[in-house]
Amino acid sequence: MSGADIKCYLSEMGRWQPDARGRLEEAALALYLERGFDNTTVAEIAQRAGLTERTFFRYFADKREVLFWGSGMLRELLSKAAIEAPASATPMGAVTAALDAAGAMLQERGQRAKQRQKVIMANPELQERELLKMASLASTLGEALRQRGVGDPVATLTAETGIAVLRVAFARWVEKPTNYHLPELIRESLEQLQAITTTRT
């Protein structure tokens, strides 16, 4: 680390607030649920979190990003888990590994993931954005399968189906009491999917 780097680093440290991101997120979700997303301002979020607007904009580009900053992480996680699944795993086996990883991450986010979902379901514009994010998760997952050597249309079909399973399990989890675990609901949905497709006629 050069002297200039260290100076820069210490300067960052000075501006750093312990878990400012977390406090801003918590405040934003509470306000979005209380007043609606459209009726909440960045100034109000910062005030509720006991921070300045300037601090808000160091973590988030706008009030919508508070809801969507995790999508990129989720995408990377899904991709990594699918690619790193054992070489012997079937396409659906690799997707299951990816869904397990995503489920564990969302379970870890707990109450915040549930609050976020409620905010999104209350606002058509946010719902549209969420749908597009889900579609991009499916594309990423399909790409991960192709990297494993899975050809199309199987790669796309497996990825799209996997994301449908994630959405359905996630929607159930949001409605359930806290003792339900998302990874288990995902496994249940995968079993239901198998039962559904084998009883086509």
Added chain:
Amino acid sequence: MSGADIKCYLSEMGRWQPDARGRLEEAALALYLERGFDNTTVAEIAQRAGLTERTFFRYFADKREVLFWGSGMLRELLSKAAIEAPASATPMGAVTAALDAAGAMLQERGQRAKQRQKVIMANPELQERELLKMASLASTLGEALRQRGVGDPVATLTAETGIAVLRVAFARWVEKPTNYHLPELIRESLEQLQAITTTRT
């Protein structure tokens, strides 16, 4: 029919052009493929079709509607076919009936359905709109299953999976020579889906 009604009717007849909608659609698709959607104007579409702009606006609200006017029909068709499937049909059986109906309609549209897809794939904004339309097809299909007495999460899971199958089969069909039939590709995708889900581990 009253005298006023007849007068009105004849006046409509006078303004009527044989298959003006079809000619406008054909001209629009050709121009969107030649110049791109963004670089085509309604005036150019009307001119290519040998009609006036005023006639264009009697059929379509704007140049985007040329691409999306069929979505409502497709939604109704899917819903009707799923609801009217035999009472003995499983959830996936009812969805299969719906996909058969959708496949037959799109096959009938033939070259135009393929051109439309190419226009959409070339434009991110149109792709977003198409994704949202697809999501609304899945919602409608889920609702049709619930009308058949199918509970959730099975209704949602089956509907979402069915639309994933339709999308994958449709994407394949667009790339294939004209002697491939969409309803057969849909059946193939349904069989693949079954194979995929039964080889999870």
